[in-house]
Amino acid sequence: MEIGTRTAMQDGTSAPQRIAVRSSGRNRRPDSARLRRLNxxxxxxxxxxxxxxxxxxxxxxxxxxxxxxxxxxxxxxxLEWIRSGQFLVDLTASLYRVTTGFMVGGALGILFGILTGQFPVMSSLLSPLFHILRPIPPIAFVPIVILWFGLSEAGKLFLVVWGVFFTVWLSTHIGVQKVDRGLIRAALMLGTPRRQMLQEIVLLGALPYIVVGLRTAVSISFYTLVAAELAGTFAGIVYRIEIAQQNMQTGQVMGGLAALGLISFIADRLFAVLAERTVWWR
Known part of the structure; x- marks a missing residue:
């Protein structure tokens, strides 16, 4: 009887609590939907x-x-910039520099990040040098780049590659070091070739870190574009901004800044969508 009374009392007290929880859950859902629409x-x-x-x-x-x-x-x-046809020329030149520099710098960053993250000898050899060079902003290299490359495209690409490389290298280096060493030892014990191990275990394990570094490098490549086109060129969005500033065409200066920001935003969102589909297990 005592056990039955306790059970009945527990059932009697839990039923209203369940109703209250359910009703509060129902009330919470419309509130969250309303808040989402407000946002x-x-x-x-x-x-x-x-x-x-x-x-x-x-x-x-x-x-x-x-x-x-x-x-x-x-x-x-x-609108006048677009009607003149110069906008398309400037946009094409800037996108070429950003895209090429991003691809080259990203590829080198991933390669050296895997080497320094996986092999202690390579890390001891290269990491101190990279950590010294990494804080130097690309715009500081503009005078020496002009002396080295003149007004050629190689100098612009060098500056963009410089800005992208260290960001991707550091994220890859950290990502490789975060890979579970037990998996690597197990793969070696099972006779997995080192190249296959690097591709299927190390690279895939570090991929979330690499993607974060690459996405950060997307924005950095546009920052570096400013230094690249200030190094001397004849076309490009930043070049057009500089010419407009010299002629006191402030409207075109601000329009160029807005265009640069919009293009950088679109590139970042496109990369984010691609990253979500590529690294779906994050």
Whole structure:
């Protein structure tokens, strides 16, 4: 009787609790859906709100419109840039430098990251040198790059490769060192060839770290593009920004900055989508 009474009391107290939990769960779902819709609405309004405030601030007379033109003036300058056909030439030149430098720097970074992360001798030989060179910003190399390469494309590519390489190398180096050493020892004991082990165990185990480094390098390649095109060129978005600044065409300067930011954002999002499909187990 005592056991039955306890069971009945537990059942009597747990039933209302279950109802309360269920009802609170039902109430929580509409709240979370409402909050999600609110976040989407705020995100959609953020850019128009920013542009509107920019337009008002520029036309209020509080600032010099020549130095801080409103978005309408910037948009007109960009449309004129596109109509002239020069925008496509500048865009193609800049994308070529970013894409080529990113691919070369990324490939070298992965290669040397695997070598220094997997082989202690290579790490002892190269890691101190890389850690000394890594903090040097690419823009500091502009004077020496002009002396080495002149105004050729090789100098621009060198600067982009420099910026990308160290980011990818460091992430790959760390990723390789994080791979479970037990798996490597087991593969060697089973007679797995070293090349196959590097491809199927080390590289795949470090791939999430490599992808993070590559995505960071996407943005860095656009930062480095500024230094590359300041090293002397005849086409490119940053080159066009510099020419517009010399001619006091502030609208085109800000339009070029907006174009550079938009292209970098699109490249980052495309790489993020590709990374999610490639490294799906993260």
């Amino acid at each position: 989407i609405l705020v995100g959609a309004l953020s850019l128009p709100l920013f542009v509107g405030l920019w337009e008002l601030a520029s036309r209020s007379g509080a600032v010099n419109m020549v130095l801080f033109p409103p978005p309408t003036v910037v948009a007109a300058a960009v």
